[in-house]
Amino acid sequence: MHDRYEPNEFEQKWRDRWREADLFRTREDAARPKFYALDFFPYPSGAGLSVGHCRNYIPTDVLCRMRYMQGFNVLHPMGFDAFGLPAENEAIKKQRHPSTMVHEYGATYRRQMELIGNGYDWSRSFYSSDPSYYKWTQWIFKQLFNKGLAYRSNAAVNWCPKDKTALANEEVVGGLCERCGTAVEKRFIPQWFFKITEYAQRLLDDLDDLDWPEGIKNQQRNWIGRSEGVEFEMSVADQTSVPAGYDLDDDSGQKHEALRFRVFTTRIDTIFGMTFCVLAPEYPLVKTLSERASPEKRTEIEAYVQAAKSIGDTTRQATDREKSGVHTGCFAVNPATGKPVPIFIADYVLMGYGTGAIMAVPGHDERDFEFATKYEVPILPVIAPAVEALDQVIASHQAGHAFESKDGVLVNSGEYTGMPVAEAQLNLGVWMESLGIGERKVNYKLRDWLISRQRYWGCPIPILHDADGNVEAVSDECLPVQLPDVERYEPGDDGASPLAAITEFVNATASDGTMAWRETDTMGGFACSSWYFLRFCDPHNFEEAWSLEKVKYWMPVDCYVGGAEHAVMHLLYARFWTKVLFDLGLVPTKEPFARLQNQGQVLAMTPYRLPRPDETLEVGEDAILIGFDEAETMAADQLTWKWARMSKSKGNVVTPEEAVGLYGADALRVYELFVAPFEADVQWSNEGMQGAVRFLSRIFKIAAELQPIYNPGWRRSLGETNGLAKDIRRWTHQTISKVSEDIERFAFNTAVSTLMIYVNNLNDALRKLDAQDASQASAISEALETLILLVSPIAPHSADEIWSSLGHEGFVYLQEWPVANPELAVADEVTIAVQVNGKLRDTITVPASASNEEIETLAMGSDKVVFHLDGKTIRKVIVVPGKLVSFVAN
RNA sequence: GCCGGGGUGGCGGAAUGGUAGACGCGGCGGUCUCAAACACCGUUGAGCUCAAACUCAUGAGGGUUCGAGUCCCUCCCCCGGCACCA
Numbered sequence: 001m002h003d004r005y006e007p008n009e010f011e012q013k014w015r016d017r018w019r020e021a022d023l024f025r026t027r028e029d030a031a032r033p034k035f036y037a038l039d040f041f042p043y044p045s046g047a048g049l050s051v052g053h054c055r056n057y058i059p060t061d062v063l064c065r066m067r068y069m070q071g072f073n074v075l076h077p078m079g080f081d082a083f084g085l086p087a088e089n090e091a092i093k094k095q096r097h098p099s100t101m102v103h104e105y106g107a108t109y110r111r112q113m114e115l116i117g118n119g120y121d122w123s124r125s126f127y128s129s130d131p132s133y134y135k136w137t138q139w140i141f142k143q144l145f146n147k148g149l150a151y152r153s154n155a156a157v158n159w160c161p162k163d164k165t166a167l168a169n170e171e172v173v174g175g176l177c178e179r180c181g182t183a184v185e186k187r188f189i190p191q192w193f194f195k196i197t198e199y200a201q202r203l204l205d206d207l208d209d210l211d212w213p214e215g216i217k218n219q220q221r222n223w224i225g226r227s228e229g230v231e232f233e234m235s236v237a238d239q240t241s242v243p244a245g246y247d248l249d250d251d252s253g254q255k256h257e258a259l260r261f262r263v264f265t266t267r268i269d270t271i272f273g274m275t276f277c278v279l280a281p282e283y284p285l286v287k288t289l290s291e292r293a294s295p296e297k298r299t300e301i302e303a304y305v306q307a308a309k310s311i312g313d314t315t316r317q318a319t320d321r322e323k324s325g326v327h328t329g330c331f332a333v334n335p336a337t338g339k340p341v342p343i344f345i346a347d348y349v350l351m352g353y354g355t356g357a358i359m360a361v362p363g364h365d366e367r368d369f370e371f372a373t374k375y376e377v378p379i380l381p382v383i384a385p386a387v388e389a390l391d392q393v394i395a396s397h398q399a400g401h402a403f404e405s406k407d408g409v410l411v412n413s414g415e416y417t418g419m420p421v422a423e424a425q426l427n428l429g430v431w432m433e434s435l436g437i438g439e440r441k442v443n444y445k446l447r448d449w450l451i452s453r454q455r456y457w458g459c460p461i462p463i464l465h466d467a468d469g470n471v472e473a474v475s476d477e478c479l480p481v482q483l484p485d486v487e488r489y490e491p492g493d494d495g496a497s498p499l500a501a502i503t504e505f506v507n508a509t510a511s512d513g514t515m516a517w518r519e520t521d522t523m524g525g526f527a528c529s530s531w532y533f534l535r536f537c538d539p540h541n542f543e544e545a546w547s548l549e550k551v552k553y554w555m556p557v558d559c560y561v562g563g564a565e566h567a568v569m570h571l572l573y574a575r576f577w578t579k580v581l582f583d584l585g586l587v588p589t590k591e592p593f594a595r596l597q598n599q600g601q602v603l604a605m606t607p608y609r610l611p612r613p614d615e616t617l618e619v620g621e622d623a624i625l626i627g628f629d630e631a632e633t634m635a636a637d638q639l640t641w642k643w644a645r646m647s648k649s650k651g652n653v654v655t656p657e658e659a660v661g662l663y664g665a666d667a668l669r670v671y672e673l674f675v676a677p678f679e680a681d682v683q684w685s686n687e688g689m690q691g692a693v694r695f696l697s698r699i700f701k702i703a704a705e706l707q708p709i710y711n712p713g714w715r716r717s718l719g720e721t722n723g724l725a726k727d728i729r730r731w732t733h734q735t736i737s738k739v740s741e742d743i744e745r746f747a748f749n750t751a752v753s754t755l756m757i758y759v760n761n762l763n764d765a766l767r768k769l770d771a772q773d774a775s776q777a778s779a780i781s782e783a784l785e786t787l788i789l790l791v792s793p794i795a796p797h798s799a800d801e802i803w804s805s806l807g808h809e810g811f812v813y814l815q816e817w818p819v820a821n822p823e824l825a826v827a828d829e830v831t832i833a834v835q836v837n838g839k840l841r842d843t844i845t846v847p848a849s850a851s852n853e854e855i856e857t858l859a860m861g862s863d864k865v866v867f868h869l870d871g872k873t874i875r876k877v878i879v880v881p882g883k884l885v886s887f888v889a890n
Numbered sequence: 891g892c893c894g895g896g897g898u899g900g901c902g903g904a905a906u907g908g909u910a911g912a913c914g915c916g917g918c919g920g921u922c923u924c925a926a927a928c929a930c931c932g933u934u935g936a937g938c939u940c941a942a943a944c945u946c947a948u949g950a951g952g953g954u955u956c957g958a959g960u961c962c963c964u965c966c967c968c969c970g971g972c973a974c975c976a
Binding site for chain 1: 891904929
């Protein structure tokens with residue numbers, strides 16, 4: 001037996017044995033409970049894994065290993081998110097075919113995952129680019145299509161000029177392509193969408209029951225962006241009702257037919273304060289109003305609309321931009337007051353939200369206030385803290401700000417004056433409905449999910465177009481629509497997929513035998529990852545996407561682990577697909593992931609230097625990234641070292657091979673688990689792993705020392721224990737319960753620290769141990785076994801090595817997880833804090849069975865307590881059993 | 891601006907309203923060694939000290955409580971997300 005941790009001597013041996021024994025093959029034993037744990041579907045990048053990725057995979061593996069030992073059927077699969085932009089872009093750069101490249105990278109990932117000792121059931125693995133997988137991605141597309149949830153539309157879409165494809169809203173971050181950081185442009189191309197908006201309310205409501213981090217749920221709530229309000233109709237006023245002081249530019253002198261438009265507001269209570277209204281420049285009515293206007297006015301309007309079109313969305317939506325707009329020369333009637341208000345066109349109103357038109361209440365909305373000030377529109381206070389507190393509102397206006405108030409009462413609001421805001425919102429909504437010009441309505445920021453990509457490397461959309469422009473789904477027998485194997489697949493700039501140039505692919509026959517052509521867009525990668533967790537339940541099914549029975553058994557995923565960056569992308573899409581499939585009766589759960597955990601990132605020291613005078617910095621950077629080689633050549637005062645996320649581009653990656661080579665796989669596992677809470681970021685240092693090595697070495701040392709007295713039959717020879725033997729058993733059973741709980745709640749750092757305390761205690765006990773004492777020998781044998789079992793999910797190679805050195809056959813993984821006996825975990829004596837007037841003055845040791853009165857008496861006997869109580873009268877005594885005694889005296 | 895999550899020794903971090911700083915890293919002292927490394931043993935919040943005792947201390951300030959890192963209020967700072975969404 002090794003007496004210290006020497007990973008090179010045994011770790012590889014155990015990994016080989018696990019593979020030979022097919023140890024991690026999924027068990028589907030009907031008598032056992034199931035546990036489904038899953039890591040986010042990784043895209044296999046050419047950079048391979050870093051120790052940062054391991055921080056995701058190791059903890060899931062620890063939990064799975066414990067669950068298996070606890071008697072669960074564990075499903076712990078791994079596969080690869082192979083389709084999509086990142087793979088294709090890398091393949092283009094390397095002049096390779098994405099298919100061969102991705103498989104090669106996937107093999108590297110697998111090798112690295114095995115190197116760190118992770119136990120996946122590789123027999124269930126697949127690539128999302130396998131035809132046997134994407135056949136079913138297409139089949140699910142069809143389910144959506146048949147249900148009316150997939151549609152083609154010629155809308156303005158986000159186009160990434162670098163990746164040469166359209167993107168979903170979720171993939172545009174701050175106006176930039178989420179992948180490559182290029183500014184997106186607007187394009188009008190016919191695109192396929194999924195109607196995720198139809199599920200907005202359910203996606204919002206069902207968040208409440210999920211055991212997910214609050215931050216992720218919050219992000220989804222914001223993204224869905226529900227708001228309640230009233231949508232109502234405004235009529236354009238006839239020129240005869242134009243108020244004095246407004247010069248109407250209508251040169252026709254004619255009466256026009258009644259024009260109307262609808263506005264949405266969340267603050268119907270402020271309607272009496274509407275002194276103008278605003279249409280988005282893209283609003284359809286703008287054209288009509290412009291045609292009515294004088295030639296000069298028309299020129300002005302058209303110029304403004306043109307200008308709004310030409311500036312990008314990002315610029316347009318910058319909050320610090322000065323408001324701009326143009327008066328149409330027309331007026332609309334405020335339905336509450338009956339008075340005409342001017343209609344403006346302004347680009348601060350967006351066509352994409354609500355109706356694209358608003359009622360403007362400058363008195364109580366900062367944006368409207370800014371606009372009204374610039375264009376000299378009246379500002380009217382209609383909400384105040386109280387009817388008699390109008391001066392506060394006026395003061396705010398004079399100071400240059402709208403008075404924004406969610407409570408308070410209405411003023412200057414006719415019969416509603418004096419009514420509290422909440423009540424007025426309800427009453428005015430009802431009033432609108434009774435009048436028949438509006439209704440209470442819920443709006444969402446969520447937009448439909450744009451799924452088309454004008455790229456080669458994705459799942460083909462299984463749709464045929466006929467000569468008349470009709471679309472039909474490819475019949476089930478003809479699935480999968482195979483992605484043609486071609487040499488050249490670079491995207492074009494014309495908004496067409498490269499597949500459009502492949503006539504053999506495009507030409508097809510419709511179901512009625514007429515000529516048709518295939519849809520040439522492919523699906524974005526998020527389609528593939530929206531159901532892979534279902535396929536893992538039944539990965540070799542060639543008849544159907546999955547059998548309902550299998551999915552009923554395994555779903556939902558009990559523990560889903562990955563980074564927080566997918567909050568509104570993958571995690572939202574996968575929820576949506578699951579709900580659709582649920583409605584179709586194809587899956588038994590409304591939600592795919594019962595519990596979600598986000599791991600922290602691993603940061604590495606990365607060299608930066610100060611910019612030279614002629615250099616400009618990247619957004620968010622205050623220095624310029626340099627390579628480690630360059631850093632070596634520079635003087636220390638020229639450099640700044642910063643903690644940055646490990647990435648190939650920063651050159652700061654530590655690979656699992658390096659870490660395992662230097663310190664061993666188990667040391668890497670222990671270090672990553674122990675160094676910080678699971679969800680916290682970690683500052684990587686190779687030296688930090690030395691502590692993990694010491695911990696593992698101590699375990700080996702204890703095991704080696706105990707080997708001669710270790711008795712595998714300790715259960716039979718255990719009798720009444722006292723003294724040291726009893727202490728040992730108490731530590732053992734306390735440790736079992738704490739470690740089990742901690743692993744369960746993802747507190748791996750405290751699980752490891754508990755094991756360290758246990759090891760330290762056993763180490764101390766070793767020095768006092770009497771090998772001739774049978775009860776001590778049994779207790780320490782139990783302790784040694786328990787230590788190996790408890791440490792095995794965390795350091796599986798070491799556990800197996802020690803286990804076999806002690807003469808056991810097989811693997812620790814196949815042993816039963818120990819169960820704590822609460823009676824043994826209880827101490828005979830407890831240390832109790834004694835406080836006088838809230839300050840700690842002494843601690844006393846009392847029998848655990850002592851009554852409150854006995855504890856109080858013992859505490860009164862303490863010299864220190866006597867000293868601090870001297871000359872005082874005890875007013876009150878608080879006894880918390882097992883914890884403290886507190887005297888209140890004066 | 892809005893919404894989340896945070897702020898504890900030199901560092902990473904522990905702590906169901908009940909002994910703040912577990913465990914580890916680093917430091918210091920020692921054992922082993924010709925010496926070093928490894929390993930092992932001891933020590934390590936600050937102040938005052940020979941020591942005991944005492945005082946202070948969980949971003950700042952208030953409050954509730956016998957007792958607050960933990961609960962409440964006001965404010966500051968950091969991280970993440972959203973942002974002209976009516």
